Amino acid sequence: MSAGGSWEDLLPRLGSAVVMAAVGILAVWLGGVWFTGLAALVSGTMVWELTRMMVPGAAGRLPIQMALVSGAAVFVAWLLPPYAAFPLLAIPCVIGAWQLPRDRGLYLAFAMAMLVTGYGLATFRADHGVVWLVWLILVVIATDVAGYFAGRFIGGPKFWPKVSPKKTWSGILGGWFAAMLIGLIFLTFTNAGPDLPWISMLLSFASQMGDAAESALKRRVGVKDSSSLLPGHGGLFDRFDGLLGASLFMLLVAQLVYVPEVRF
Structure with a gap:
């Protein structure tokens, strides 16, 4: 979510997101x-x-x-x-x-x-069932992709430079806006209440905090990537840090509130 710089990481970032989303959604569907x-x-x-x-x-x-x-x-x-x-x-x-x-x-x-x-x-x-896990995956992907583009095009002040120097406030807010749109889309075919858009934004923030937590850990231990498992693009932890944060938030919320059954 940084401003300026090279765009050379865009294709691998989008490519890895698409492949992992496809595999994840297929596995979610199969259950x-x-x-x-x-x-x-x-x-x-x-x-x-x-x-x-x-x-x-x-x-x-x-x-x-x-x-x-x-x-x-x-x-x-x-x-x-x-x-x-x-x-x-x-x-x-x-x-x-x-x-x-x-x-x-x-x-x-x-x-x-x-x-x-x-x-x-x-x-x-x-x-x-399937639908709320698909919602989770799409919110995390939308947060990452929208934050990337907002940070590149808008730039501006850094969000937390000591922990994650590339993140900007524009990227953070862009991720929240994209997550809200995902929530609005899911309102059209589920019986979730009107709180879903802002809950999606909280889920987006949890995803961003998962990413920040991993960045802080890598700075602590002095490594750039969690591994080289994904050539040129780090490891699974680097790709799933946001999903970790968002998933833990969703699982916590599911213990506290009723998760509605989806009716098509």
């Missing part, structure tokens, strides 16, 4: 073991990236082991009642945090966010 498997795979991969970033010298088996254990925990937790699921999700997070000489709490918080998000989205899909 069940397909979506849960994807959630477990993505969660495990992000824990792999987190471990490589934060554990000194963790270039060998440890990140792979953490990825496998974390992904398995998400998948198995989906099969368990909630009172058993959350302790299971905590186990790999504690194991990984124990490997660090410092910042154990930071690792624990990010790893738990990744695994709780994967598990939470899988259970949310089972309980509430």
